[in-house]
Amino acid sequence: MAREHPLVAAVRGAGGGFLCDTAPLVYRLERTAPRPLLAVVDALFDRVEEGALGCLVSAFSAAELFVRPYRVHPPAVTVVDGFLRGPNVGVVEPSLGVAHGAARLVARRVVPRLGDAIVAATAADLGLPLITADKRLARAVGGLLVQDYV
Amino acid sequence: MARWREMLNAATPRTQLTKVSRNGTVVLAARARRAAGIEPGDQVVTIPVGPGAVLVERVGSAPSGRTWREFLDSDENPLRGIYGGNPQAYVDELRGPWPESTRS
Numbered sequence: 017m018a019r020e021h022p023l024v025a026a027v028r029g030a031g032g033g034f035l036c037d038t039a040p041l042v043y044r045l046e047r048t049a050p051r052p053l054l055a056v057v058d059a060l061f062d063r064v065e066e067g068a069l070g071c072l073v074s075a076f077s078a079a080e081l082f083v084r085p086y087r088v089h090p091p092a093v094t095v096v097d098g099f100l101r102g103p104n105v106g107v108v109e110p111s112l113g114v115a116h117g118a119a120r121l122v123a124r125r126v127v128p129r130l131g132d133a134i135v136a137a138t139a140a141d142l143g144l145p146l147i148t149a150d151k152r153l154a155r156a157v158g159g160l161l162v163q164d165y166v
Numbered sequence: 167m168a169r170w171r172e173m174l175n176a177a178t179p180r181t182q183l184t185k186v187s188r189n190g191t192v193v194l195a196a197r198a199r200r201a202a203g204i205e206p207g208d209q210v211v212t213i214p215v216g217p218g219a220v221l222v223e224r225v226g227s228a229p230s231g232r233t234w235r236e237f238l239d240s241d242e243n244p245l246r247g248i249y250g251g252n253p254q255a256y257v258d259e260l261r262g263p264w265p266e267s268t269r270s
Contacts, residue, residue, distance in 0.1 A: 042253035045245045047238055049253070058235060065234055080260050084249050092244035094221050101213070101223060102234060131261035149254050152264055 021059035023165040024069065027145060033070040034060075035108070035139035038077040039149035040162050045081070045099060052166045060147070064104045071105045074114075074138040076131060078107050110134070114141050127156050194222065201242045203232035 020028070027034045043049040043057040063069045078100055085092040100107050108114075117137030121127040127136055132150070136157040139146035146159035154161040182195040194204065202224070204210065209225040237243060249256045258264070 038257050039253035042249045042256060045238060045243075046247060046249050046251070046253065047243065047245075048247050048251045062233075062235060080257065083260060084256065085245065089244055089248060092248060094219070095243070095245055097213075097221055098223060099234065101221075128265045129261045131257075150257070 021056070021165070023056055023147075023160065023162070024059055024063050026160060026165075027060070027069055027147075030145045032068070033072060033142075033144050034147050034160075035072045035074065035135070035142060035144045036077070037135050037146060037148035037150065037153070037159070038080045040147055041073065041077065041081060041099075043149070043162070045096065053162065056162050056165045065102070067104055069104065072138075072142060072144060073100060073105065073107050074135045075107055075109050076134045076138075080131075108138050108142065110138075111141065114138050117141055121157070127153065132156075201237075203237070 040057050040060075043054060044061050047054070049057070060069065061071070064071045078096075081096050081100070082093055085096055099105065114134060114137045117140055118130060118133035121133040121136060122130055127133040132153050135148075136146055136153065136159070139159070140157075146154075146157060147162060148154050148159045149162050151161055151163070153159055154164075182197070184193045184195065186192050199205070202222075204222070204224050210222050211225055213221040213223060238245070
Protein backbone atom coordinates (compact mmCIF):
# COMPACT_ATOMS: atom_id res chain seq x y z
CA MET A 17 0.00 0.00 0.00
CA ALA A 18 1.36 3.43 -0.96
CA ARG A 19 2.47 5.69 1.87
CA GLU A 20 -0.01 8.42 2.63
CA HIS A 21 1.05 11.90 1.62
CA PRO A 22 2.10 13.91 4.71
CA LEU A 23 -0.40 16.70 4.04
CA VAL A 24 -3.20 14.16 3.61
CA ALA A 25 -2.08 12.52 6.85
CA ALA A 26 -2.08 15.90 8.60
CA VAL A 27 -5.63 16.64 7.48
CA ARG A 28 -6.80 13.15 8.32
CA GLY A 29 -5.22 13.53 11.76
CA ALA A 30 -7.23 16.71 12.24
CA GLY A 31 -10.49 14.92 11.51
CA GLY A 32 -10.50 14.67 7.72
CA GLY A 33 -11.92 18.06 6.85
CA PHE A 34 -10.08 21.22 5.87
CA LEU A 35 -10.77 24.74 4.75
CA CYS A 36 -8.89 25.65 1.59
CA ASP A 37 -7.63 29.14 0.81
CA THR A 38 -7.92 30.41 -2.76
CA ALA A 39 -4.41 29.82 -4.14
CA PRO A 40 -4.26 26.03 -3.55
CA LEU A 41 -7.62 25.77 -5.35
CA VAL A 42 -6.15 27.74 -8.24
CA TYR A 43 -3.21 25.33 -8.38
CA ARG A 44 -5.67 22.46 -8.70
CA LEU A 45 -7.80 24.15 -11.36
CA GLU A 46 -5.20 25.97 -13.43
CA ARG A 47 -2.64 23.13 -13.70
CA THR A 48 0.37 25.36 -14.40
CA ALA A 49 2.16 25.14 -11.02
CA PRO A 50 5.56 23.44 -10.77
CA ARG A 51 5.11 19.66 -10.72
CA PRO A 52 6.15 19.12 -7.05
CA LEU A 53 3.63 21.69 -5.84
CA LEU A 54 0.92 20.29 -8.07
CA ALA A 55 1.64 16.82 -6.67
CA VAL A 56 0.90 18.07 -3.14
CA VAL A 57 -2.36 19.71 -4.15
CA ASP A 58 -3.42 16.73 -6.26
CA ALA A 59 -2.70 14.29 -3.43
CA LEU A 60 -5.10 16.30 -1.31
CA PHE A 61 -7.88 16.84 -3.84
CA ASP A 62 -7.74 13.31 -5.24
CA ARG A 63 -8.55 12.12 -1.70
CA VAL A 64 -11.35 14.69 -1.56
CA GLU A 65 -12.83 13.35 -4.77
CA GLU A 66 -12.59 9.80 -3.42
CA GLY A 67 -14.48 10.86 -0.32
CA ALA A 68 -11.64 10.26 2.12
CA LEU A 69 -11.38 14.00 2.94
CA GLY A 70 -13.77 16.93 2.84
CA CYS A 71 -12.91 20.37 1.49
CA LEU A 72 -14.72 23.50 2.60
CA VAL A 73 -14.26 26.80 0.79
CA SER A 74 -15.18 30.24 2.08
CA ALA A 75 -17.66 32.09 -0.12
CA PHE A 76 -15.00 34.81 -0.19
CA SER A 77 -12.54 32.42 -1.87
CA ALA A 78 -15.27 31.22 -4.22
CA ALA A 79 -15.79 34.83 -5.32
CA GLU A 80 -12.05 35.20 -5.90
CA LEU A 81 -12.04 32.04 -8.02
CA PHE A 82 -14.82 33.49 -10.18
CA VAL A 83 -13.27 36.92 -10.79
CA ARG A 84 -10.71 36.02 -13.47
CA PRO A 85 -13.01 33.69 -15.45
CA TYR A 86 -15.74 36.33 -15.45
CA ARG A 87 -13.17 38.88 -16.59
CA VAL A 88 -11.45 36.98 -19.39
CA HIS A 89 -13.43 33.85 -20.32
CA PRO A 90 -16.99 33.65 -18.92
CA PRO A 91 -17.67 30.07 -20.16
CA ALA A 92 -14.96 28.92 -17.71
CA VAL A 93 -17.10 30.16 -14.82
CA THR A 94 -19.22 27.01 -15.08
CA VAL A 95 -16.14 24.82 -14.55
CA VAL A 96 -15.32 26.62 -11.30
CA ASP A 97 -18.98 26.39 -10.32
CA GLY A 98 -19.04 22.67 -11.11
CA PHE A 99 -15.86 22.08 -9.13
CA LEU A 100 -17.28 23.90 -6.08
CA ARG A 101 -20.42 21.76 -6.30
CA GLY A 102 -18.37 18.59 -6.77
CA PRO A 103 -18.19 15.57 -4.49
CA ASN A 104 -17.06 16.38 -0.96
CA VAL A 105 -16.53 20.08 -1.67
CA GLY A 106 -18.70 22.71 -0.01
CA VAL A 107 -18.90 26.48 0.04
CA VAL A 108 -19.35 28.11 3.46
CA GLU A 109 -21.53 31.19 3.49
CA PRO A 110 -20.48 34.17 5.62
CA SER A 111 -21.92 34.34 9.11
CA LEU A 112 -21.95 36.83 11.96
CA GLY A 113 -19.59 34.56 13.89
CA VAL A 114 -17.09 34.64 11.03
CA ALA A 115 -17.48 38.43 10.84
CA HIS A 116 -16.58 38.75 14.53
CA GLY A 117 -13.62 36.39 14.14
CA ALA A 118 -12.28 38.18 11.08
CA ALA A 119 -12.71 41.58 12.70
CA ARG A 120 -10.77 40.43 15.78
CA LEU A 121 -7.88 39.19 13.61
CA VAL A 122 -7.65 42.52 11.82
CA ALA A 123 -8.23 44.65 14.95
CA ARG A 124 -5.45 42.85 16.80
CA ARG A 125 -3.19 43.13 13.75
CA VAL A 126 -2.73 39.37 13.58
CA VAL A 127 -3.82 39.42 9.95
CA PRO A 128 -3.79 42.78 8.17
CA ARG A 129 -5.96 42.01 5.17
CA LEU A 130 -9.69 41.51 5.70
CA GLY A 131 -9.89 38.88 2.95
CA ASP A 132 -7.27 36.71 4.64
CA ALA A 133 -9.00 37.27 7.96
CA ILE A 134 -12.38 36.12 6.61
CA VAL A 135 -10.83 32.92 5.25
CA ALA A 136 -8.90 32.25 8.48
CA ALA A 137 -11.91 33.05 10.66
CA THR A 138 -14.08 30.70 8.61
CA ALA A 139 -11.63 27.87 9.29
CA ALA A 140 -11.53 28.74 12.99
CA ASP A 141 -15.32 28.98 13.21
CA LEU A 142 -15.64 25.48 11.73
CA GLY A 143 -12.72 24.10 13.75
CA LEU A 144 -10.93 23.01 10.58
CA PRO A 145 -7.28 23.30 9.58
CA LEU A 146 -6.60 26.04 7.05
CA ILE A 147 -4.62 25.06 3.97
CA THR A 148 -2.98 27.99 2.26
CA ALA A 149 -0.16 28.88 -0.10
CA ASP A 150 0.52 32.16 1.74
CA LYS A 151 3.46 31.82 4.11
CA ARG A 152 2.51 35.05 5.93
CA LEU A 153 -1.03 33.87 6.61
CA ALA A 154 0.09 30.38 7.62
CA ARG A 155 2.53 31.88 10.14
CA ALA A 156 -0.02 34.33 11.47
CA VAL A 157 -2.82 31.85 12.16
CA GLY A 158 -1.10 28.47 12.24
CA GLY A 159 -2.30 27.24 8.86
CA LEU A 160 -0.87 24.37 6.84
CA LEU A 161 1.38 25.75 4.09
CA VAL A 162 1.31 23.62 0.93
CA GLN A 163 4.94 24.54 0.12
CA ASP A 164 6.03 22.90 3.39
CA TYR A 165 4.83 19.55 2.03
CA VAL A 166 6.75 19.63 -1.28
CA MET B 167 -27.42 36.41 -38.06
CA ALA B 168 -26.05 39.74 -36.85
CA ARG B 169 -22.38 40.35 -37.58
CA TRP B 170 -21.57 40.92 -33.93
CA ARG B 171 -23.15 37.58 -33.06
CA GLU B 172 -21.07 35.77 -35.68
CA MET B 173 -17.96 37.42 -34.27
CA LEU B 174 -18.97 36.44 -30.73
CA ASN B 175 -19.61 32.85 -31.72
CA ALA B 176 -16.28 32.69 -33.51
CA ALA B 177 -14.48 34.11 -30.49
CA THR B 178 -16.22 31.78 -28.05
CA PRO B 179 -16.48 28.29 -29.52
CA ARG B 180 -19.75 26.68 -28.54
CA THR B 181 -21.03 23.23 -29.18
CA GLN B 182 -23.87 22.37 -31.51
CA LEU B 183 -26.94 24.60 -31.30
CA THR B 184 -29.96 22.92 -29.79
CA LYS B 185 -33.50 24.05 -29.10
CA VAL B 186 -35.60 23.91 -25.97
CA SER B 187 -38.80 21.94 -26.64
CA ARG B 188 -42.27 22.95 -25.47
CA ASN B 189 -41.92 20.77 -22.34
CA GLY B 190 -38.39 21.98 -21.59
CA THR B 191 -36.45 19.07 -23.07
CA VAL B 192 -33.00 19.83 -24.53
CA VAL B 193 -30.54 17.57 -26.30
CA LEU B 194 -27.02 17.66 -24.86
CA ALA B 195 -24.55 17.79 -27.73
CA ALA B 196 -22.40 14.65 -28.00
CA ARG B 197 -19.19 16.67 -27.69
CA ALA B 198 -20.38 18.30 -24.47
CA ARG B 199 -21.56 14.95 -23.08
CA ARG B 200 -18.22 13.32 -23.83
CA ALA B 201 -16.28 16.23 -22.32
CA ALA B 202 -18.39 16.11 -19.16
CA GLY B 203 -18.40 12.31 -18.93
CA ILE B 204 -22.20 12.20 -18.95
CA GLU B 205 -23.61 8.96 -20.34
CA PRO B 206 -27.09 7.75 -21.32
CA GLY B 207 -29.03 6.81 -18.21
CA ASP B 208 -27.08 9.13 -15.91
CA GLN B 209 -29.15 11.32 -13.63
CA VAL B 210 -28.51 15.04 -13.84
CA VAL B 211 -29.70 18.16 -12.10
CA THR B 212 -30.02 21.59 -13.69
CA ILE B 213 -28.79 24.63 -11.81
CA PRO B 214 -29.27 28.21 -13.05
CA VAL B 215 -25.86 29.91 -12.87
CA GLY B 216 -26.60 33.23 -14.55
CA PRO B 217 -28.75 35.01 -17.12
CA GLY B 218 -29.23 32.58 -20.00
CA ALA B 219 -26.95 29.95 -18.44
CA VAL B 220 -27.88 26.63 -16.82
CA LEU B 221 -25.39 24.14 -15.43
CA VAL B 222 -26.26 20.49 -16.14
CA GLU B 223 -24.55 18.41 -13.49
CA ARG B 224 -24.33 14.65 -13.18
CA VAL B 225 -25.64 13.44 -9.83
CA GLY B 226 -23.38 11.33 -7.64
CA SER B 227 -19.69 10.58 -7.85
CA ALA B 228 -17.24 11.51 -10.57
CA PRO B 229 -18.29 10.66 -14.12
CA SER B 230 -17.57 7.03 -14.94
CA GLY B 231 -14.10 6.62 -16.34
CA ARG B 232 -13.17 10.24 -15.76
CA THR B 233 -12.07 12.10 -12.66
CA TRP B 234 -11.92 15.82 -12.04
CA ARG B 235 -8.14 15.59 -12.28
CA GLU B 236 -8.33 13.92 -15.68
CA PHE B 237 -10.71 16.60 -16.89
CA LEU B 238 -8.54 19.41 -15.51
CA ASP B 239 -5.45 17.89 -17.14
CA SER B 240 -7.19 17.62 -20.50
CA ASP B 241 -7.21 20.17 -23.30
CA GLU B 242 -10.88 20.76 -22.52
CA ASN B 243 -10.05 22.56 -19.26
CA PRO B 244 -10.79 26.24 -19.97
CA LEU B 245 -9.12 27.27 -16.70
CA ARG B 246 -5.64 26.19 -17.79
CA GLY B 247 -3.35 29.16 -17.18
CA ILE B 248 -6.30 31.52 -16.84
CA TYR B 249 -5.16 32.93 -13.45
CA GLY B 250 -1.78 33.95 -14.82
CA GLY B 251 0.34 31.08 -13.52
CA ASN B 252 1.04 32.63 -10.10
CA PRO B 253 -1.96 31.93 -7.84
CA GLN B 254 -0.63 33.79 -4.80
CA ALA B 255 0.07 36.89 -6.93
CA TYR B 256 -3.51 36.65 -8.19
CA VAL B 257 -4.80 36.49 -4.61
CA ASP B 258 -2.56 39.40 -3.58
CA GLU B 259 -3.91 41.42 -6.49
CA LEU B 260 -7.45 40.94 -5.18
CA ARG B 261 -6.74 41.27 -1.44
CA GLY B 262 -4.25 44.12 -1.70
CA PRO B 263 -0.74 44.53 -0.34
CA TRP B 264 0.26 42.88 2.94
CA PRO B 265 1.44 45.73 5.25
CA GLU B 266 4.79 45.27 6.93
CA SER B 267 3.62 46.38 10.39
CA THR B 268 1.97 43.15 11.53
CA ARG B 269 2.73 40.74 14.33
CA SER B 270 3.60 37.85 11.99
